[in-house]
Amino acid sequence: MRRPLLVVTLVVLGGLLMANPLYLPIALDEPTTGYSHAVQPIESDLVAADADVVDRADLDPETREAFDRARDSPEGGFTVEDPDERVGSLPYPAEPTTGDGILVVADGNDRYEFWTRTVEQEPGSTVVQRLLVQPVGFLVGFLSLVAAVAVAIRGRNGDAPADADGD
Incomplete structure (x- = not known):
């Protein structure tokens, strides 16, 4: 039960981080x-x-x-x-x-x-968001989606219980 929750969490996190151009940059200073x-x-x-x-x-x-x-x-x-x-x-x-x-x-x-x-x-804080925060957020989001796929595939193929005899 924990593995599906981890996959869903990674997919949601990845989707939010990859969608950061929709909500960033946030104006902190006046132009x-x-x-x-x-x-x-x-x-x-x-x-x-x-x-x-x-x-x-x-x-x-x-x-x-x-x-x-x-x-x-x-x-x-x-x-x-x-x-x-x-x-x-x-x-x-x-x-x-x-x-x-x-x-x-x-x-x-x-x-x-x-x-x-x-x-x-544009104020300096906006430029930093455009040049640093947005690309890093997008990359981390992409890697979160890749990790979700890896966890889902591993959960499907690698969790077969061992026999009681040890075979």
Whole structure:
């Protein structure tokens, strides 16, 4: 009677752990807001006809500094979390469009898209759950199901009582 209970317990435990993407991650902290600045080069013939092209020299000093920082960054941009570190003359929409978060900047013969936008960043506890807790839980759940199968098969084949004679 104990073996069927063990098999059922392992199956239920395995099923719950493998279903963890349905109930994890649990938000423990509030997401943080970041203000992203990114620059990417564009071909001059790909600039939309209705796009206003602003010369880099015509940018106000704070915008020019943010543009240069994003362009010179190895990642092609940077993000700040403090609202006071944003550039006051630039918009930070959630969904940038040309003229509202996307600025076409000319620097000599080169053309760049300068993107600014607001992004929600997951808290560290959520990232840990996604990268560590969910995969480990799924693996332990899978192994619980394998163990349930092994216990059930062993219970079927290996529990024949020995003869009284010892044969």
